[in-house]
Every structure is written in C-alpha cells, then in structure tokens.
C-alpha cells in the first residue's frame with residue numbers, strides 16, 4: 001500500500017505537509033529513542049503529565065484546522081482524527097463507542113508504536129489526544145481525561161483507552 005494521506009512537498013523549502021499542516025517524516029527508532037530518553041530522565045509520571053497537556057492542545061488545534069479544511073461537523077471530526085492517526089502509522093485506532101454529549105469514548109489501538117518495545121502500559125503519549133479531540137467536538141462544555149486501561153505491551157490483544165469527564 002501507498003500512504004493514504006495526501007502528502008505535499010514545498011518545492012522551495014522542502015517542507016512536508018498534509019492538508020496544509022506541516023509534517024516531519026522521521027525514522028521510528030529515532031522518535032522512540034528520544035521518547036524513552038526523556039521518560040528515563042523525567043520519570044514516567046512527570047513525563048506522562050507533560051505529554052497529556054501537550055497532546056491535548058495539539059489534538060484540539062488539529063481538529064479545529066481539519067474540521068475547517070474538510071467541512072466536518074460534530075463527531076465526524078473525532079472519527080476523521082482516529083482515521084488519520086491510523087493512516088499516519090501510530091497504530092490502528094478503532095472507535096468502540098463515542099458520546100460527545102456525555103464526554104465518553106472507548107477506543108481500541110492495535111499495533112501501537114509504543115507497544116513494540118514497551119513493558120507495561122506504554123502508550124501514554126496518546127492519552128491527551130482523545131480528550132483534546134472530544135472536547136473540540138463537544139464545544140468544551142466538559143473537561144475530559146483519558147486512561148489506557150489495557151496495553152498490548154502487557155500481553156493484551158490490543159490497547160484500550162477510555163475517555164470521561166474529570167468529575
């Protein structure tokens with residue numbers, strides 16, 4: 001298969017982009033080596049909290065831009081996001097259930113990049129992405145959080161993330 005995302009390369013700057021959003025193509029081992037080096041320097045807890053906020057913000061902004069680019073509305077944006085993540089090689093994201101009004105979502109991830117060499121729950125970089133996307137869809141009426149409740153790296157068939165209101 002060829003990539004399913006429409007990749008453009010700027011003739012002058014060499015910048016890659018998809019739907020007008022700049023992208024960087026990197027070897028996965030480079031990305032994971034950086035990730036694991038920061039995890040061991042900061043400790044998993046601290047790093048996970050920082051990533052949650054950064055991931056939340058990035059997902060929210062991405063959804064805002066993509067909704068505009070493709071004229072998507074409501075929960076379509078969430079499904080489009082899960083589809084694009086799958087097409088960009090993070091893993092295969094499958095929405096089991098999603099309810100933007102109640103701020104609930106349950107998503108399976110198969111072949112997560114983090115589960116490849118992980119031990120224990122390894123995919124915490126994804127945690128902020130679901131609340132960021134779902135809060136965009138829900139118009140920020142609820143403050144959401146998300147937890148990886150099972151991980152492929154623990155021996156499960158796939159990872160599962162649950163998103164819900166913080167209170």
Ligand SMILES: [Zn+2]
Nearest residue numbers: 123151152159
């Ligand atoms: Zn996982």
